[in-house]
Amino acid sequence: MAKDAPRPLRADAQRNREKILAAAVRVFTEDGLDAHLERVAREAGVGTATLYRNFPTREALVEAAYRNEVAQLCEVVPALLAAHPPYEALRAWTRLFMDYATAKMGMIDALRALSASGGNPHAHSRDMIEAAVTTLMEACGAAGQIRSDIGPADMFAALAGIALTSARPEQREQAERLLDLVLDGLRADPAPPSGS
Template sequence: MDGSAERPLRADARRNRDKILAAAVRVFADAGLDAHLERIAKEAGVGSATLYRNFPTREALIEAVYRNEVTQLCDAVPGLLAAHPPYEALRAWTRLFLDYVTAKYGMADALRAIAAAGSNPYGHSRDMILAAVTALMDTCVAAGTIRTDIGPADMAAALEGIALTSASPERRERAERLLDLTLDGLRV
């Protein structure tokens, strides 16, 4: 852990941390395990010392990037439900899920290396994603727009399957078609 959860960050420190995380997603997606931390700092517009103060090791940075991506994905649910009818919110969230998986795809080797070293970068991500899918599907069921015989665990498994087979950037169009097929199968 990077220690930032122990005390709140000043606004400027929080902005720097967020810039580092955003730059790290791009750089890890582009260069994978070969990503240089100095490149991440440069793309974030911060010095190397700022990067290392927030993330003392490559593993800490990779894990923080992954957790941040999961949190952003799951935190999008209330806003989507407020802005769209339930079924459209579910559809929009599945596209965000693809964005998340595509970003993770570029970091897959790095995440596997961390897991092999004994850390669990995935932590509660499955539970968080299942909770997000549950909230979306429950709202759709209440609105009468999707079937009641398919549960959130089944939908999460379908999303994982699509991710495993089609989530690389060059297969985005195929992934979207598979998502549409899956979502169409949920409709009442």
């Protein structure tokens, strides 16, 4: 192991870290900048000392929580493709994307504050998400399930547009209708209109 490489976390320490990150997303989504870190610790079921040992500042916690959301969204792609036909994997992933977008919107004030203080929580997130979309679309294309004239950048733009207009929790039904509209338009052989 390299001299400066961080030591891997023990299993219990890793579980605590994951619980803290999940709780942070919930709390920052609900309370924005007014979120109390003590509440994050309480909801994670850990002491404040454990929280601060893992994330010494509010900024470190916000950035780690956001990056964890992006990583989870992107890392699920192989499992979705292993469990579902490509088009259904893409459809399922778009719902996870909306979960991510809803959490991001809830955390937007905290993310803006982090950016204003010189942090860059968005570094690499767009590239990671585009890579996930690319993997899913390539699998769909190889299976002949989607049109060949629509690329990952187009799909990412459509998803981002839906997220901008419909990512609030109370807009979830609308978001899912819009996702279905986009996905139906992406099909290689769209279903004929009913009554045909």
